[in-house]
Amino acid sequence: MTGATNAADVRLMEASSLTQLYEALRGAGYLVIGPTVRDGAIVLAELESAGQLPFGWGVTLGPGGYRLRERTDQAAFGHAAGPQSWKQFLHPPREKLWSARRAGDGFEPDPVPEAEPKFAFFGVRPCDLRAIQIQDQVLGRDGSRYAARRETAFIIAVNCTEPGETCFCTSMGTGPEAGPGYDLALTELVSGAQHRFLIEVGSPAGAQVLAGVPVQGADDATVASARGAVADAASLMGRSMPAGILHELMAASHDAARWDDVAARCLSCGNCTMACPTCFCTGVDDVTDLSGEHVERWQHWDSCFDLDFSYLHGGPVRSSPKSRYRQWLTHKLGTWHDQFGSSGCVGCGRCIVWCPVGIDLTEEVAALRAEAPAQLRAEAPGEPR
Numbered sequence: 001m002t003g004a005t006n007a008a009d010v011r012l013m014e015a016s017s018l019t020q021l022y023e024a025l026r027g028a029g030y031l032v033i034g035p036t037v038r039d040g041a042i043v044l045a046e047l048e049s050a051g052q053l054p055f056g057w058g059v060t061l062g063p064g065g066y067r068l069r070e071r072t073d074q075a076a077f078g079h080a081a082g083p084q085s086w087k088q089f090l091h092p093p094r095e096k097l098w099s100a101r102r103a104g105d106g107f108e109p110d111p112v113p114e115a116e117p118k119f120a121f122f123g124v125r126p127c128d129l130r131a132i133q134i135q136d137q138v139l140g141r142d143g144s145r146y147a148a149r150r151e152t153a154f155i156i157a158v159n160c161t162e163p164g165e166t167c168f169c170t171s172m173g174t175g176p177e178a179g180p181g182y183d184l185a186l187t188e189l190v191s192g193a194q195h196r197f198l199i200e201v202g203s204p205a206g207a208q209v210l211a212g213v214p215v216q217g218a219d220d221a222t223v224a225s226a227r228g229a230v231a232d233a234a235s236l237m238g239r240s241m242p243a244g245i246l247h248e249l250m251a252a253s254h255d256a257a258r259w260d261d262v263a264a265r266c267l268s269c270g271n272c273t274m275a276c277p278t279c280f281c282t283g284v285d286d287v288t289d290l291s292g293e294h295v296e297r298w299q300h301w302d303s304c305f306d307l308d309f310s311y312l313h314g315g316p317v318r319s320s321p322k323s324r325y326r327q328w329l330t331h332k333l334g335t336w337h338d339q340f341g342s343s344g345c346v347g348c349g350r351c352i353v354w355c356p357v358g359i360d361l362t363e364e365v366a367a368l369r370a371e372a373p374a375q376l377r378a379e380a381p382g383e384p385r
Contacts, residue, residue: 009200009201009202009207010198010199010200010201010217010218010223011198011199011200011201011210011215011216011217011218012196012197012198012199012215012216012217012218012219012222013196013197013198013199013213013214013215013216014195014196014197014214015074015076015195015196015197017213017214017215018050018053018076018197019049019050019051020212020213020214021050021156021209021210021213022047022049022050022122023212024209024210024212024213025120025122025154025209027212028120028154028208028209029118030117030118030119030120030154031046031117031118031119031120032046032047032120032122033045033046033047033086033089033119033120033121033122034047034052034053034121034122034123035053035054035077035079035082035123036052036053036054037054037057037068040068041066041068041082041083042054042057042059042068042079042082043082043083043084044082044084044085044086044088044089047122053076053077053122053123054076054077054079055074055075055076056070056071056073056074056075057069057070057071057078057079058070058071058075058078058079058162059079059080059082059164060165061080061164061165061166061167061238061349061352061353062165062166062353062358063166063352063353063355063358063359063360064352064353064354064355064356064357064358065353065358066083066353066354073190073195074190074195075188075190075195076123076188077123077158077186077188078162078188078190079162079164080125080160080162080163080164080165080166080167080349081125081127081128081164081167081348081349081350083275083350083353083354084275085128085131085275085276085277085348085350086121086124086128086131086132086277087131087132087135087277087278089119089121089149090119090132090135090139090146090149090150090153091135091139091146091280093300093301094298094299094300094301095145095298095299095300096296096297096298096299097284097297097298097299098110098296098297099294099295099296099297100294100295101293101294101295102292102293102294107295115148116145116148116149116152118152118153118154119149119152119153119154120153120154120155120156121153121154121155121156122156123156123158124155124156124157124158124178124182125157125158125160125175125348126157126159126160126169126174126175126176126177126178126179127167127169127172127174127175127277127346127347127348128277128346128348129155129157129178129179129181129182130174130175130179130346131174131277131278131346131348132150132155132181132277133181134278134340134342134344134346135277135278135280136150137340137341138278138280138340139280154183154205154206154209155181155182155183155184156182156183156184156185156186157178157181157182157184157185157186157202158178158185158186158187158188159176159177159178159185159186159187159226159230160175160176160177160230160233161176161187161188161229161230161232161233162233162236163175163176163233163236163237163238164238164349165238165239166238166239166349166352166353166360167237167238167239167347167348167349168237168238168239168240168241168347168349168362169237169346169347169348170234170235170237170240170347171237171239171240171241171242171243171347172241172243172343172345172346172347173243174346174347175233175346175347176230176233176234177230177231180202181202182200182202182203182206183201183202183203183205183206183209184199184200184201184202184206184209184210185199185200185202186198186199187226187229187230189222189225189226189229196222198218198222198223198226199215238349239347239349239352239360239362240362241345241347241362241365242365242369243343245369245376246333246334246337246343246365247333247334247337247338247343248376249333249334249365249368249369249372249376250329250330250333250334250335250368251330251334252372252373252376253330253368253371253372254326254330256368256371256372257371258364258367258368258371259322259325259326260322261367262322262325262359262364263320263321263322263325265357265359266305266321266324266325266357266359267321267356267357268305268306268307268321268324268325269305269356270303270305270306271351271354271355271356272305272328272350272351272354272355272359272361273301273303273304273305273328274301274303274354275350275351275353275354276332276350276351277346277348277350278332278344278345278346279303279332279344281301281302281303281304281309282299282300282301282302283299283300283301283302283309284297284298284299284300285297285298285300286298304318304324304327304328304331305321305324305325305328307319307324310324310327329361329364329365331344332344332345333345333361333365345361
């Protein structure tokens with residue numbers, strides 16, 4: 001819970017009222033997106049009802065491994081980050097930028113499509129909330145399609161009380177408590193047959209939606225219990241990173257021998273960039289029909305692991321898996337600071353889980369640190385052991 005939240009902005013809601021919260025969002029004109037169980041995973045999809053939330057399901061995570069497991073309770077958000085992030089809705093994997101038809105000696109543009117739907121993101125983890133804010137810096141320029149989608153998006157964050165085995169948001173400063181930027185924030189409280197949510201209001205839009213939902217005041221004991229559960233999650237992370245030295249460590253590691261080690265394992269498949277909630281690289285294709293009467297321009301996700309991504313006249317700039325992995329990691333953890341003032345990693349652990357050969361970037365960072373100059377190997381005050 002954010003320290004800026006006033007006691008008057010904290011409410012208590014029974015789990016049965018998730019239906020009313022969903023209906024309030026639909027009534028406000030939002031297309032509700034949230035986690036649901038499909039194809040052996042917890043994925044993000046349009047919800048037709050609150051009953052589609054993954055009640056009673058958790059996950060077991062590991063390098064290159066993801067498995068659904070049944071919980072002993074009916075928690076709706078008792079799972080860590082799944083294979084997808086909210087990026088796919090604000091920054092779609094494939095998007096038509098424009099199209100045109102031949103008219104005389106030139107072309108005329110096709111009609112502009114209807115306005116984008118208003119999204120309500122139901123169940124955004126604190127790490128993913130921070131990821132959205134990072135993408136705002138990169139893609140949120142005035143007049144962009146991203147900015148139009150983002151401007152109308154409604155965010156219901158969910159504080160983490162049970163991090164996954166590959167999570168390390170605490171060391172990255174992105175969780176397990178949601179920072180500013182949400183409209184509503186939930187903390188799930190399950191004890192026996194009692195299933196409730198502490199709700200914090202983060203915006204006027206959040207207060208307006210919550211006005212149509214049965215809630216009550218939260219007593220001090222319940223607030224303390226929720227805060228304690230979130231605080232406890234900070235000590236349950238399966239991984240950690242030396243976040244305070246990453247920028248300097250990456251700059252000092254260009255010639256490290258570890259790059260050869262990881263390159264021997266990396267498939268250059270780009271799974272890590274597809275699963276990452278902050279990677280933003282794209283390519284553009286122009287296509288025409290066989291008659292040449294119609295042309296379209298499409299933008300699609302691309303990856304710095306693709307050999308052709310760095311292609312210039314004469315060949316690719318980064319021709320080896322070693323150079324491509326080094327580019328990705330040093331940008332994500334190092335030069336991202338120079339561009340945007342923060343790390344590009346939020347500690348969600350997706351790149352670890354969805355790497356087919358189980359490459360763990362926290363392990364790679366530890367190995368690079370072991371090779372680094374003495375001042376970077378020294379343990380920083382307050383750093384997780």
